[in-house]
Structures are given as C-alpha cells and as structure tokens.
Amino acid sequence: MTDIAPPGSPAPAEDPRAPRPHLSRGHLLELLHQMLRIRRFEDRCAELYSYEKIRGFLHLYDGEEAVAVGAMRALAPEDAVVATYREHGHALARGVPMPAVMAEMYGKREGCSRGRGGSMHLFDRAHRFYGGNAIVGGGLPLAAGLALAHKMRGEPALVACFFGEGASAEGTFHESLNLAALWKLPVLFVCENNRYAMGTALRYEESEPQIARKAASYNLTAVTVDGMDVVAVEAAARDAATAIRHGDGPRFIEAETYRFRAHSMFDAQLYRDKEEVESWRAKGPIRRFRTWLEESGLLHPQDLAGIEAAIEAEIEEAVRFAEAGGWEPVGELERFVYSEGAAAS
Template identity: 60%
Template sequence: MTLDISRDHVLDLLRDMIRIRRLEEKSAELYSKQKIRGFLHLYIGEEAVGVGALHALREDDNIVATYREHGHALIRGIPAGEIMAEMYGKANGCSGGRGGSMHLFSAERRFYGGHAIVGGGLPIAVGLALADKMKGESRVTACFFGDGATDEGEFHESLNLAALWKLPVLFLCENNEYAMGTALYRHVSDRDIANNPPAYGIPADSVNGMDVVAVERAVHNEAELVRETSQPRFLELKTYRFRAHSMYDAELYRSKEEVEEHKKEDPIESLRERAMSDGLITQADIDAIEADTAKEISEAVEFAERGDWESVEDITRHTYARDLS
C-alpha cells in the first residue's frame, strides 16, 4: 500500500521514532553502567504508538501517560537532556530528580506524568477533562494506559464517569499483549479490549499500533471527534514490546521465537522500507537522521552528567507548597 503522506511528514515520523529508539538504547546502556537506577521500562517496539498519537494531538491538549513514557515525553517536547538527567536523578531533570524514569512531568507542555500505579492515571485524566469542561476549554485529555490497566476497577469506573458526565477524554489503550509478564488471554475474559467501552456508551476502535501512519490518522480522527462532541472515545493501539518489561525481567513468560516474530513488524523498519520503496526518502535521509539523533542523545548524556545533585539539606522540598516544619 502506498504511503499517502508527504516526504517531510514521513521524515518527521521516522525521525521521532528513531529518536525514541536511540534514547531507549542509550538508557539501557547507562542502566547497565549504573548511571540510571530504579525501574526502567523501555518503549522499544512501541514507538509508532507514542509518535503517531502525539503528532495527532494538539499542543494545548493534556497528556496523561504511564511509567513507560520516555517516548511520549520526548515527542511532547521535553528535551532529551532533561529526560536523561531525570533518570540520573539530577536536579536539572524534568522533575528535579524527584521522580525518575517513571515520573516525567512538564507543566508548560501539559504533560501530567508519568504514573506508575497501573490504572491510577485514568481518574486523573477524567478530572482534567472535567476541569476543562467546567471552564469551557476545548482541549482534549489524552490518557495512555496499557492492556493491564483494563483489569483495574478504576478503568471501568473512569469509563463510566467520563461517559456519564460527557467529558472530553480520549482513552488510548497501548495493548502490548502483556500485563507485565501475564499474557492478555490470562488476564482478561474478553481479549477484544475494544469490546469494553461500548458497554459504557463509549465508541471504541482498534488500530495497528505498529503502523505509525495508521496510528496518527486514527488518533487524529478520534481526538477531533472528542473535541467536537465533548464526549469520550476509546482507541486500542495493538502493539508489542521488543524488550523486557523492565530491566529486572528475565522474560520467562514468552519465547524468543515469539519476540522475533513480532520484530518483523518493527515500526521503524516497516516505515523506512515503505517510504524508500515509494521513493519518498533515500538512505542518505536515514543517515542524516541517525547522525542528528546520535548528536542529540550524546548531548543529552552530557547534560545529565553535568547536572548537579540536589542538596540533601533541601530534602523536604516540594512536599508542600510551604515547608511545614
């Protein structure tokens, strides 16, 4: 199928997916060097979801994401250096070193985190949309969550409340087939996740989350419908994570063959091949993107390395608006 988009657009999408891939690869490397600690959840394999969705949303829209959110944060505009510094725990990180990999935030970009309790971000998204509705704002709140979150009561409660109060939330389910190490068929009674929302009166659709162009188109359509109707909608993005759940995961629950099979649908490779066979781009374009990205990532690491550690004397900062003691 021919790509029905411009050369510049293809290059933008490819560049952003490559930026995420290289940032994640560097993060894994720095984790093994113990520069980054704690939990680290990589987005490798799922880049088309974040890139397609964030290209489709408007700058003024609200974003609520999960603990696998480096990619979303980067494409939303948080500089790679601030993301890397946050993973280092440095004061120049995007959350001042208080959050780490799972808790990236940016108030100016309406990036509301970085949530590490599965399902916990959904009520927050509903509330953000409620605030917008009460203030007469026209923005959409885009809420990312995984297939595991659909098991949680808060998922069902949030769909019900958003539908009941007609709130402009776009629920984006990043279905990567595993709730940590538990396969979809082991954790949901109905493997077709998009069957859930209609029970609450919410229109739902599914899209191939390995195809960035399809994701961008679908999210754009859904987001604009949410904006027009001021009612929630739901989109399932079928994807797959190529790397372990986190750096602690020995991947005992799936076979190497299964992972290899999915790697054939690599979102970056498939877009590159399609764009090249359509004559939209050349290898020189890819090389230029890789060179730019290598520079960006190496500067990000330098930024993190150069950053200061916050003084221990300030440990209670940001607990309250004003220190209580």
C-alpha cells in the same frame, strides 16, 4: 495511503487539529525521526543502566514507539497528556526536552522532576505532561478530571490518556470510562495493548481479551488499530480527536502493539518464546515504516543518515547535560511536600 504528496514538495505547516494526517514526505520523515529518536534514546538508556548511571526500574518502550508518536501528532499545545511508567516515548514525542528527561533518569536536579521522580515519573508543566504514573490505571481518573476542568472552564483542549491493557483489569479503568462517557468528557483514551501485563499474557487475565469491546460497553466509540503502523495510529488519533473536539465525549483507541524487550531491566522473559518476539520484531514499527518509505522512494539514504546524525547529536547533548548536572542538596529534600507560599495553580 492515498493523499501522499510527491517527494520534495514543501511540507505545509502541520495542524494537529486536522481530521486526517497530511502525508507529505516531510511529515512521514518526521514520524520516522520521532520513532527512531525514542528508540535510540532508550538504547542509550539501557547502556547507561549497565554503567549504573541510571538505576531503579527502567521500562523501555522498545517496539511501541508508533503509538506515542502517531497519537501525539493529533495533539495541540493546549492539550494535556497523562501517561504510564513506560513513558519515555510519550514525554519525548510530546516535546519534553530530552536533556531534562535524561537528567531525570540520572536523578539530577536538572531533571524534569528535579530527581524526585526518575524514569517512571517524568513531568513537565510547559508541555502539560502530567506524568509518569506507576500505579497501573492510576492515571485514568486524573485524565478524566483534567478533561472535566477543560469542559467546565469552556476550554477546547482534550486530554490524551495512555495506559496498557493490564489497566483494563483495574477498577479505575471501568470507573473512569463510565464517568468520562456519562459526562461526555474530552478524553482520548489510548490503550497500548502489548499483550502482557508484566509477565502475564492477556489470555490469563481477561475474560474479554478485546479491550476495545470492554470500552465500547460504556457507550463510547472504541476502535482497534494496528499499533505497529504509525500512520494508522495517527489517522485513528486524528479521527478520534476531531470527534472529541467537536464535543462528542471521549473516544477510545486500542493500539495492538508489542514490547520487544524485558518488562524492566530484570526479566528472564520466561513467559514468552523467542520465536514470538522475533515474529513481532519482523513487523516492528520502525523497520516496517522505514522499509515502506524506502520502497516508495520517500526515504533516501542521505535522509536516514541525516536523521540518525541529528538524533545522535541530540542524545550526546542530553547525556552531556545529565553528566554535568548537579545533585539536589539533601537539605532540599523536604521541599515540595507542600507548596512554597506561592498561590495555587
């Protein structure tokens, strides 16, 4: 971290296409803000779950925030995002409005999927957010297809595709990487390796536990990055995105990370020790980054108070919006099975 601007210097307009992060104080505080925003939002969701405001599955991103926040900084508005069922963080970091996300968690018609998707299926056309896919590995072909469209239409956009290490055991992982590399498609594959496919540890499921090595066998550049270090993720993502925009074909980032909480809301976590969880918490992405910022004199107490207050206000507004939202009338249930007369997109 050499090119850190001195505190108080004005934050320049940030270009997502820049090959390296511009580590101004404003930029760093924004990274902290985004990670905390996801953490606090999900803390609130867990609480709302216990009040039965949110039902179904709820997969928290707790511990993995640096991956989505870091990678998203390398994306331009015209780029597309394909995510997993653990995608609250991706949606928020991409800019999907928090009230629409919260309303979707409530199952309200004001939700970003009109109450039909829930936690696992957040969608937003305005931000080119193609979901929330709850079939492990199910999003990889979609990402490659979106990238093929970009390429054939001569659009400079890329597709960021997030998935867990569990997906690397699925056929779609291998089929999609092969095709993306073969056709030089503009896809940024981001593997969030949190070491457990639900409750099965990597060592029980993979003959080759280094996912980036698997990816590299498809003749594409694959790197492994510390997924608990938001700046490292951003730097890797910018580097990869620059190559992709240059027409070099897909890139692959394996971000080593960890999920602090249960797989979903019902999970006795028999598959791992408390000590292991605690050791990872100690190097948690927010804790570590915040400590570093404080020790570097870049984060002042009033900064943190300001960030926390802004997040709290945003979450309050999102909850208020969701509470005030309406239920989709049952008479509307059969809408959107087929398009309604409108011309295709």
